[in-house]
Amino acid sequence: MKPEPNNHLQALSQAIVQGLVDEAGPLAEKAVAAGMKPLQVIEQACVPAIEEVGRLWEAGDYFLPELIAGAEAMKAAMTVLQEALKSSGQSLKSAGRVVIGTVEGDIHDIGKNLVASMLRASGFEVIDLGADVKVERFVETAEREKADIIALSALLTTTMLNQKRVVELLVSRGLKDKFKVMVGGAPVTEKFAREIGADGYGESAVQAVSVARSLLAGRGGNHD
Amino acid sequence: MNKIKLKFLSGGKIIKAEASPGQTLSWVLFRAGLPIKLYCQGRGICGRCLVEIKSGPLPEETEAERKLKLERRLPPTFRLACQLRLYQPLIVRIPDELLLLPEIKNLAGKFPGSGRPALRDFNPLVKKYVLRLAREDLSREERLASVIKSTLGLKQLAFGPTAGHKQKNVGPSWRQSTAVIYDDRLLLALEAGRTDDRILGLALDLGTTTVSARLLDLVKGKTLASASAANLQAAFGADLISRIAFAVEKPGNLKKLRRAALKSIAQLTEVLAREAGVKTKWIYAVCLAGNAVMNHIFLNQPVDSLGRAPFRPAFLSHEPVPGLEVGLSLNPRAMVFTSPNLGGFVGGDISSGLLYTGLPSKAGNYLYVDLGTNGEIALKKGKKILVASTAAGPAFEGSGISCGQPALPGAIEYVKWSGDRFKYRTIGRKKPSGLCGSGLLSVLAESLRAGWLLPSGRITAGRSEIPVAPGLTLSQLDIRKLQLALAALKSGMRLLLSTAGLDWTELDGLYLAGVFGSSVDPGQCIAVGLLPPLPRRKIIFAGNASLAGAEMLLLSGQARKSAARLPLKVQHVSLAELENFQGEFLKALSLGRRYWRKNDV
Numbered sequence: 001m002k003p004e005p006n007n008h009l010q011a012l013s014q015a016i017v018q019g020l021v022d023e024a025g026p027l028a029e030k031a032v033a034a035g036m037k038p039l040q041v042i043e044q045a046c047v048p049a050i051e052e053v054g055r056l057w058e059a060g061d062y063f064l065p066e067l068i069a070g071a072e073a074m075k076a077a078m079t080v081l082q083e084a085l086k087s088s089g090q091s092l093k094s095a096g097r098v099v100i101g102t103v104e105g106d107i108h109d110i111g112k113n114l115v116a117s118m119l120r121a122s123g124f125e126v127i128d129l130g131a132d133v134k135v136e137r138f139v140e141t142a143e144r145e146k147a148d149i150i151a152l153s154a155l156l157t158t159t160m161l162n163q164k165r166v167v168e169l170l171v172s173r174g175l176k177d178k179f180k181v182m183v184g185g186a187p188v189t190e191k192f193a194r195e196i197g198a199d200g201y202g203e204s205a206v207q208a209v210s211v212a213r214s215l216l217a218g219r220g221g222n223h224d
Numbered sequence: 225m226n227k228i229k230l231k232f233l234s235g236g237k238i239i240k241a242e243a244s245p246g247q248t249l250s251w252v253l254f255r256a257g258l259p260i261k262l263y264c265q266g267r268g269i270c271g272r273c274l275v276e277i278k279s280g281p282l283p284e285e286t287e288a289e290r291k292l293k294l295e296r297r298l299p300p301t302f303r304l305a306c307q308l309r310l311y312q313p314l315i316v317r318i319p320d321e322l323l324l325l326p327e328i329k330n331l332a333g334k335f336p337g338s339g340r341p342a343l344r345d346f347n348p349l350v351k352k353y354v355l356r357l358a359r360e361d362l363s364r365e366e367r368l369a370s371v372i373k374s375t376l377g378l379k380q381l382a383f384g385p386t387a388g389h390k391q392k393n394v395g396p397s398w399r400q401s402t403a404v405i406y407d408d409r410l411l412l413a414l415e416a417g418r419t420d421d422r423i424l425g426l427a428l429d430l431g432t433t434t435v436s437a438r439l440l441d442l443v444k445g446k447t448l449a450s451a452s453a454a455n456l457q458a459a460f461g462a463d464l465i466s467r468i469a470f471a472v473e474k475p476g477n478l479k480k481l482r483r484a485a486l487k488s489i490a491q492l493t494e495v496l497a498r499e500a501g502v503k504t505k506w507i508y509a510v511c512l513a514g515n516a517v518m519n520h521i522f523l524n525q526p527v528d529s530l531g532r533a534p535f536r537p538a539f540l541s542h543e544p545v546p547g548l549e550v551g552l553s554l555n556p557r558a559m560v561f562t563s564p565n566l567g568g569f570v571g572g573d574i575s576s577g578l579l580y581t582g583l584p585s586k587a588g589n590y591l592y593v594d595l596g597t598n599g600e601i602a603l604k605k606g607k608k609i610l611v612a613s614t615a616a617g618p619a620f621e622g623s624g625i626s627c628g629q630p631a632l633p634g635a636i637e638y639v640k641w642s643g644d645r646f647k648y649r650t651i652g653r654k655k656p657s658g659l660c661g662s663g664l665l666s667v668l669a670e671s672l673r674a675g676w677l678l679p680s681g682r683i684t685a686g687r688s689e690i691p692v693a694p695g696l697t698l699s700q701l702d703i704r705k706l707q708l709a710l711a712a713l714k715s716g717m718r719l720l721l722s723t724a725g726l727d728w729t730e731l732d733g734l735y736l737a738g739v740f741g742s743s744v745d746p747g748q749c750i751a752v753g754l755l756p757p758l759p760r761r762k763i764i765f766a767g768n769a770s771l772a773g774a775e776m777l778l779l780s781g782q783a784r785k786s787a788a789r790l791p792l793k794v795q796h797v798s799l800a801e802l803e804n805f806q807g808e809f810l811k812a813l814s815l816g817r818r819y820w821r822k823n824d825v
Contacts, residue, residue, distance in 0.1 A: 065680070107533045132533050158465055
């Protein structure tokens with residue numbers, strides 16, 4: 001096979017869709033070395049590839065391991081491409097800045113990690129506070145980091161009320177309009193999200209990305 | 225306030241009931257003795273408590289109902305029992321499959337495994353002694369006490385609060401009296417005449433979904449009857465976390481849960497007594513093996529701490545309590561012995577199960593896996609026992625699976641791929657109505673073998689479901705749920721093994737207790753990857769080990785001593801907080817033997 005640009009793009013795209021974490025980085029390097037513009041590689045290979053991963057997930061073809069592998073491969077490629085952008089004096093516009101964590105009293109964080117990976121893979125900057133995160137810490141971090149979105153995960157019916165407490169704290173500090181709040185987790189529903197005053201709800205990690213995008217559509221970020 | 229008149233059509237019968245305006249249908253059903261299963265704790269999100277309004281004005285729909293109807297295109301007469309609020313008289317059909325059946329399963333001779341292991345001693349929890357008493361012995365309590373102590377040689381004997389209260393009715397029959405003594409240390413009662421030929425004990429396994437019980441003759445150490453029934457608490461949520469959420473939601477809810485459990489136990493006890501031809505007032509001792517949450521609820525202890533990290537129980541061992549105090553209707557002086565909690569979600573059902581297998585005192589390395597609504601795991605290495613709970617969920621109880629059902633007659637319990645179709649075997653050889661846990665596992669194993677399923681869990685050849693039997697198919701989503709349940713257990717086993725610095729090849733045995741009866745094929749468990757590929761002789765099906773353990777606790781003083789020591793030997797491991805939890809869990813999602821390959825750490 002000739003090292004044509006399209007072949008590089010195709011190979012990279014396939015590596016991401018198939019979750020080949022070790023191959024995605026070197027393939028991105030090859031594409032750049034072959035003279036392609038990093039932005040072009042991102043737009044023509046990476047973005048369509050991660051969208052294909054999301055589609056396969058929604059169709060039931062992919063399950064958690066494939067989804068995570070896809071996001072990891074995407075991350076590997078993006079690290080290379082962002083580096084290349086930087087050395088040419090450019091930078092990629094962030095899709096938005098998200099502070100994410102599993103709420104207090106809850107130590108389950110696989111779902112949250114998955115959402116964080118998918119957000120990162122989709123161009124968001126993600127600040128992951130981990131699990132069992134205190135209400136105040138979400139709000140303080142969001143302020144300090146000038147975040148756009150606070151994303152809250154809860155896996156237990158007993159802890160999902162702490163999602164509400166975060167919203168309440170934002171309201172009481174007069175910060176509710178400054179950040180969008182999105183919630184998720186097995187027991188959480190769209191109805192619950194609305195009831196507690198959250199701005200968005202995602203049923204899966206793939207949905208979370210489109211929810212985050214729509215929350216920030218037509219609005220300037222809090223960061224530069 | 226005006227009561228609303230209602231009629232329920234259920235099981236070919238018409239049941240009349242009344243409601244106050246604004247009450248939910250599910251609550252009225254519960255009060256009317258028709259408790260239904262509320263999988264999502266009545267939050268209107270699972271869409272499973274559908275009833276049909278046969279006559280009467282249709283009440284306004286809630287948002288949850290509207291959404292569900294749009295999704296499923298249901299006619300307007302189909303409503304969610306947990307959402308529907310009553311303001312007008314209605315006639316409502318309640319589908320049979322929704323009812324929490326008070327139907328009681330007779331378990332006689334149905335316990336898989338080796339039955340009762342040889343007891344190390346025969347020393348029932350409550351014993352009777354015949355005494356010859358003189359009139360003056362009965363005149364004063366102190367005198368009576370010293371006579372009984374010296375006659376029986378029990379120096380430490382204490383008197384139960386009302387043990388001697390009949391002493392004043394001194395008649396000729398009291399010359400010969402029978403003392404009822406708990407654990408050789410507490411006088412529970414003094415019965416007139418010679419009654420030492422009848423004393424009964426009740427072994428209880430109080431589970432999230434099912435309550436099982438066995439009635440024992442404590443004189444002969446013989447089982448008189450066994451049965452199980454649904455835990456009526458399911459009317460307040462299907463899983464443990466939703467029960468906790470309900471209990472802490474408002475004051476009084478813990479009591480509702482307690483009453484529901486007590487009702488289940490009372491129904492079972494009556495059936496057992498009838499079956500055995502005995503009276504419930506002859507029951508003087510109960511051994512309770514409940515999971516941690518059930519133990520808390522039963523003993524009226526707050527469950528808050530179990531609902532949030534670090535998920536600590538309010539107690540491990542608990543003093544025996546009078547049955548009357550916890551609301552059991554047996555002999556009014558009966559005592560309840562509780563098998564200890566071991567930490568987190570590892571409760572008295574596991575401690576009693578461990579005692580049943582004799583694992584705490586065995587030499588060697590053993591795994592113990594209890595598969596129920598939760599999945600608990602214990603690993604014994606040397607003198608140490610590690611325990612952990614996993615969030616396996618109720619998938620293998622058939623819950624949340626489109627064609628799933630509990631292990632009742634009609635459930636497919638085993639399948640074999642014959643090359644062009646699945647050959648199946650149902651419980652009771654009835655027409656297939658669904659798949660129970662062992663059936664689901666069996667379909668996974670055979671589907672992998674036949675090429676219906678990839679190890680990733682994807683159904684092959686562009687299909688979206690696996691046809692198992694006429695009208696019964698396993699969907700892709702069902703398989704994903706089973707994968708999650710399996711992964712929780714598999715990763716749990718492996719994480720405990722690695723915490724102990726042990727490889728599965730070093731195991732001397734593996735006990736599998738819980739929902740899989742003896743109907744499950746160890747070969748299929750290995751083929752699916754649920755269990756490591758140990759030689760068959762090392763895999764032991766322990767069935768309802770919790771109940772068998774409770775029975776041992778009733779009969780053996782040694783077993784009770786071991787139970788008291790067990791919490792001290794055990795170390796609880798919080799799996800989700802281990803560093804490699806996520807990686808291990810993701811790896812464990814793959815089906816097949818691959819996960820247990822050697823040197824693949």
